[in-house]
Amino acid sequence: MSSRSPPKVWEKVERDPSSRLHVVIVGAGLGGLGAAIAILLVGHDVTVLESASEIGEIGAGIQVLPNSSRILISWGLEDKMAKYATMPRYSNMIGWKGNHLSRMDLHAYGKALGTPFWDFHRANLHRCLLDRAIELGAKLHVKSRVQAIEYAQDKLTATARLSDGRAMSADLIVGADGISSQLREVLLGKPDPPVPTGDLAYRLLIDAKDMLADPELRHFIQDPQVNYWIGPDAHAVNYVLRGGELFNMVLLVPDDMPATSMTVDGNVEEMQALYEGWDPKIGKILNLCQSVQKWKLCIRPTLEKWTHESGTFTLLGDAVHATLPYLASGCGMALEDGAALGLCLAKITNKSREQKLQALRVYEECRKERTERVVDRGNYQQYLYHVHDGKEQRERDKRFKMFGEIDELLLNNPEFIARPRLESGDDPLPWRYYGVGGWLLAYDLEKDVELRWEQAQQTQQGTTRSRL
Known part of the structure; x- marks a missing residue:
């Protein structure tokens, strides 16, 4: 028995045309395709524009942590993904000379959290997302590089201007064009290269x-x-x-x-x-x-605002918060972004600027603090992993051992591991509960969106009452 139940699979929603958005997603990487799946499942129409001449994924391996596998499973991908996944038994920390420092029982954590640790070749993960997006009705266009975004005077639509002269209008444009994002610079109105x-x-x-x-x-x-x-x-x-x-x-x-x-x-x-x-x-x-x-x-340090004031353009994934890979969470944060955006767009009942802006504000609020924390902790892991031999290294290695012993005790109480914790801890093996595991792995995205949506509704109602 796991301590947390597996996620429910989202059912595809049929939506009335009066509230069905046409969403253009710029970028067919992992984040863009994840967003396409989530937005299609909640009943909107999606077109994906990819600048490359064919849709594919380069690179090698990718780790998918339980907070990310939970999303993939909720999108109906468990059976397809399991065929390509490796489920590693432990994560081991080893000194550079080969001395064992500590380990984490990934199977035990996966059982407690209700979803597994998976390792994939990026190409297999990407293909599963692509196939699911197409199955759900996504329209895909390659050789489609977006250079500019123009906003309608009524602020209800935006138009993507492509490098070959084509134009495509939409109720919402989502910039998911990766770490070298041009759309980040379009939103800012100035150059802003990765750091x-x-x-x-x-x-x-x-x-x-x-x-x-x-x-x-x-x-x-x-x-x-x-x-x-x-x-x-x-x-x-x-x-x-x-x-x-x-x-x-x-x-x-x-x-x-x-x-x-x-x-x-x-x-x-x-x-x-x-x-x-x-x-x-x-x-x-x-x-x-x-x-x-x-x-x-x-x-990519996060931006003060991810969304244009018209409510017709927002950013997602590495375009807005690329991180070092030292928490194995860049892909996971992009998938969470896509899921959160889908859940927020599920709430709208018409195509008005006000409804879209509220959905995008909740999306941004839900994602901003969490992704900032991942970027910050990734930077800290860079320091922790690269300490030179000496006093700091010996102190770090003592913490590996101490928190390893604490973790062994926690595994006797899996319900505790599944309980969300707000704080980061001092465990240098980051995914364990007293590292960042308590808030990174045990996160409930759907609950977070619901809570923040209710708070936004209450704030709006309070503002309306004060005007009366």
Whole structure:
């Protein structure tokens, strides 16, 4: 028995034309497709514009935490996603020389929270979202780069101006065009590039067969777990994909890329040299690598306002709050954004500016504080993982051990783990309850939207009464 019940699957709503919005979503990444699914399920029409010549997803592995798998399951994707998912048993924290520091029982947490930890190849997750959006009626257009947004004088619609001269009008336009978002700059009316964090990521995929052939490495495939090696100025993460076909490795090191580049081809020998002296298992794994890419890691500090005053344009996902990947929550926050936006748009009863603005205000209020916390904690994990050997490192490692012992006790009381907690804690293994798990993993999005919607209604009624 889990302590929290699994989510209910959303039923598709049939909506009267008088309250059915036409929503244009700019960007067919994970966040844009998630928003399309949520908005279609609550009865609106959706068109997705993608600048690329075909819709697909690059990259390698992605971790989906229970707060995110809850959303995917609620969108009717559990059976499709389970075919591609790996369910790791533990998340292990390991010192850079190979010494065990602490672990988290992911299966026990998943059981307590009612939804699992899943690991995917990004392409599989993206394809499942794309197929579901199309199944629900999304219209998709590739080679459709949006350059500007224009607002109707009556403030009821907006028009997306495309680079090829086409134009598309909508009741609402959602900018989900990722970390290098042009629509963020359109909303602000000025350039606003992503902020470098000083780190870059090497991302590599290794054929599991090569690791199974090595007696020292085969356990990584046979017993899927998430492993973090942490050390001076760098760390490494790995986990299994596609049920044991691929091994995903991400190496996080100081950024030496040109300022204007986001992705470049990496040098395998240079990458291997950065981990000389580390746990010999890392060296053995890296020796199996043939080629690699480097990705500059940037963040997007949140904006004061995500939404245009007309109520016809808003932002979502990495365009507004890109984070370091050190909480494994960039995708999760984008999926939550899409779900929250759908739930808020479910509440409208007409297409008026007032109704759309209220829905977007509640959406923004629901998402802003939470995503800011994720960005801040991701920055803190960067510091925690990269401490040099010495006093601070020894203090951190003591906390790993102490909170690990506390966590073992908590697992005897799974109802406690499922109980939301507002505060962040000092546990350096972040997803455990006394790290950020109490507010990140145990979050109830639908309850949050309902509560904030009621508060907005009460405020509006109070304002109306005071005018009378």
